Amino acid sequence: MTSAREQYGEAAGREVTVTANGLPEWLAPVARAAATIEPRQLSRFLPPENGGRQSAVLILFGHGARGPELLLMERAGTLRSHAGQPSFPGGALDPQDGDPEGHGPVRAALREAQEETGLDPSGVQVFGVLPRLYIPVSGFVVTPVLGWWRTPSPVGVVDRAETARVFTVPVADLTDPVHRVTTRHPSGHTGPAFLVENALVWGFTAGVIDRILHYAGWEIAWDRDKQVPLDWRS
Numbered sequence: 001m002t003s004a005r006e007q008y009g010e011a012a013g014r015e016v017t018v019t020a021n022g023l024p025e026w027l028a029p030v031a032r033a034a035a036t037i038e039p040r041q042l043s044r045f046l047p048p049e050n051g052g053r054q055s056a057v058l059i060l061f062g063h064g065a066r067g068p069e070l071l072l073m074e075r076a077g078t079l080r081s082h083a084g085q086p087s088f089p090g091g092a093l094d095p096q097d098g099d100p101e102g103h104g105p106v107r108a109a110l111r112e113a114q115e116e117t118g119l120d121p122s123g124v125q126v127f128g129v130l131p132r133l134y135i136p137v138s139g140f141v142v143t144p145v146l147g148w149w150r151t152p153s154p155v156g157v158v159d160r161a162e163t164a165r166v167f168t169v170p171v172a173d174l175t176d177p178v179h180r181v182t183t184r185h186p187s188g189h190t191g192p193a194f195l196v197e198n199a200l201v202w203g204f205t206a207g208v209i210d211r212i213l214h215y216a217g218w219e220i221a222w223d224r225d226k227q228v229p230l231d232w233r234s
Helices: 004-010 025-036 104-117 171-175 203-215
Strands: 053-064 067-075 090-092 124-129 133-135 140-149 163-170 180-184 190-196 199-201
Touching: 025 124, 025 140, 025 203, 053 104, 053 163, 067 104, 067 171, 067 199, 090 104, 104 124, 104 140, 104 163, 133 203, 163 171, 171 190, 171 203, 190 203, 199 203
Parallel strands: 053 140
Antiparallel strands: 053 067, 053 090, 067 163, 124 140, 133 140, 180 190, 190 199
16 A cells, blocks of 8 residues: 555655635635735744755645534644644655645645545645744744645544544634633743634644634634633643
């Protein structure tokens, strides 16, 4: 059986299609925002001129029983980096992915999502690629890849050593002011966070979700003074 890594290694030289044609109407605001958004509108942490490990994440929108939703995963608590933290599926680019300023991030995002969640990438329509951002604590230069889960497939934990769980979050919960908070990062920086699906979504993932909700016009006014600690469950 061909692995996800082998599959996308073989596809590295092939054309990758990124198109917003045929998207459901509710996703149109995200596609429009993605086409014009500037790096500084997404984050104050931008890639250095040189260095940084190239990576990509898949921001996958689906439509479930409660309407539009996002696919997230929770990293295993035993990992040395980002242990137990909810995140988008994704990981580092491989040499066979190709140019990090071309379609390399799209290939990497789909491959890593398949490896981490069991997602069938053939059911995903990539409709946008956001500007590259930077995670100073890990040195990753991250390209967010936007996808529409046109043909849903079963997902779940593939490797317990890497992933604790895979879950979806309704966009309605992400926009609900009841679920919106801020939290203080270990660096001292205070940023947006979400209390959803028995998880605290914070850091890079929460920051990108926050900006997407804002620029898509989905944001609802919320209390930015409501702060929770990172160990909110203890």
